[in-house]
Structure formats: C-alpha cells, structure tokens
Amino acid sequence: MLSIETNETKKGMGIHARRILAYVVLILVSFLCLFWFYVLFVNATRSHGELTKGFTPIPSTYLLKNWQGVMAGTLPIVRGMFNSLFVALCSAALCTYFSTMTAYAIHVYDFKIKKFMFTFIMAVMTIPTQVTALGFLQLVSDMKLEDNFIPLIVPAIAAPVTFFYMKQYMESALPLSLVEAARIDGSGEFRTFNTIVLPLMKPAIAVQAIFTFVSSWNNYFTPALILHNDKMKTLPILIAQLRSADFLKFDMGQVYVTIAFSIFPVIVVYLILSKFIVQGVAMGSVKG
DSSP, X not given: OHHHHHHHHHHHHHHHHHHHHHHHHHHXXXXXXXXXXXXXXXXXXXXXXXXHTOOOSSOOSOHHHHHHHHHHSSSOHHHHHHHHHHHHHHHHHHHHHHHHHHHHHHHHOOOTTHHHHHHHHHHHTTSOGGGXXXXXXXXXXXXXXXXOSHHHHGGGGOOHHHHHHHHHHHHHXXXXXXXXXXXXXXXXXXXXXXXXIHHHTHHHHHHHHHHHHHHHHTOOHHHHHHOOSGGGOOHHHHHHHHHTOOTTTOOHHHHHHHHHHHHHHHHHHHHHHGGGHHHHHHHHTOOO
C-alpha cells in the first residue's frame, strides 16, 4: 500500500514538474514573440537621430511628430491602408467561401475523376508564385487590368492550401448523413451548403480567413508587379518606397511608425476571430 502511494506521489510530482516546464517554455516563447512588437512600438516613438544611436527600451516622445511627417509626405499611406484592407477582405471572403465549396464537392459527391481532381489541386500547391509571374503579368497586361485590384482578388479564390484544410475539417465535422437528411427534406444543394454546411464550418472558416487576410495584407510581390499608380498601391509597396527614399528624405522613425500603423488591422482581425483558432485547428487535424 505504501509503495502504491509513493508511486502516485512520484507520478503527481512528475506531472507538476512537466506542467511547470511547459509554462516556462510558453512564457519564454511568448516573450520572444512579443518583444519584437515592443521594439517596433518603441522605435516608432523615436526620431531618426535617436535611432542611429542604437536601441533603448525606453520610449521617446516623437511618435506624433513621426506620424505628422508621414502624413505630410507625398505617399498616400492612409489610402494605401484602405487599398490593402479592401483587397485583403475581398480575398479572405472569396477564398474561404469558394475553397469551402470546392472541399464540399470533393467530400460529398462521388464521381469518376474525384481522386484525380484532389491530386491535381494538391499538385498546384507545389508551384511557386514566382514561376508563373511572367505569364500572369503578360495576361494582366493583355486584359488591360494593370492598376486594378481584380488581378489581386480573383486569383486568391484558387487556394489549394485552404481547400486542403477545409477538406480535412469536413472529414471530422461534416457527416454525410446530415447532407442526405437535408436532401430528403427537400433542401437544394446550394441551400444545404449555405445554411447547413457553412455554419458547421465556422471555426475552420475563421482560421483560414485570418491566414488568408494576413497573407494578402502582407503581399508585396504581386501588387508590385501590377500596381504602378501611387493611389492604387497597397501598404507594403508604400512602406518599401518610404524605406528606399534618398538619403536626404529618409527618416527611419517614419518608417517604424508606418509599420506599426500597418499591423493594427491584422491585430484587430485576429482578436475578432481568435476564439475560433484553437477549435478550428484541433478539429482540422483530426480525421474520423
């Protein structure tokens, strides 16, 4: 009896020790992630002269002056933010909706080339964007769509990564019997998808909406090829232009305050949808 109690005590101590170790690691990782945000916001409050002297953990008093300098510049930063917001929101909405619809078709319907279609979509995921950039740019030029948001939004609909995640999530959260019951009750395919399937997919949609939004918001490569007018440019392009200004106009304080300004929408979107992340990731990783 004594040996059993001793073993249970050792086991309990082992669990507590592992829990403490896990908390220590999580605190360390959280600190390493949040520290760079702190550095960014501290640097946003410092002048260009102070930044050239090196880093200091104490905020300065130049935040408002840096922001006024950005607003007084020739680059339309606020307009660029709204451009990025429009493109990112449209891309996230269309990508998640149509990727979910494609995953629904592969998951529910049974047809001859079903396995081939799944394999083909997965194969597309292995093709880098840079490989198709020249042909894509030529197509955009032929269609007279330069300085237009359509080439940035429409291609985002075809997202193999989002499709794969939705497909995996459906295998664990969407029983085929539910779809069959809806059909027996007389529900059409689009009504079944929009009123039954989409509500069940909310956690997965929220997770992929965050990922798609952030990916589109941070996208520099494709917009840089298509957008030439400053009024149409997205925020990453304008930040790069601000960073590459000539020596007399370059102000690192303005660059930092613009970067800090650019991450606020991402933080807001994350806070709104963060409650779905754990549930969505956990369900999407389980099959059967």
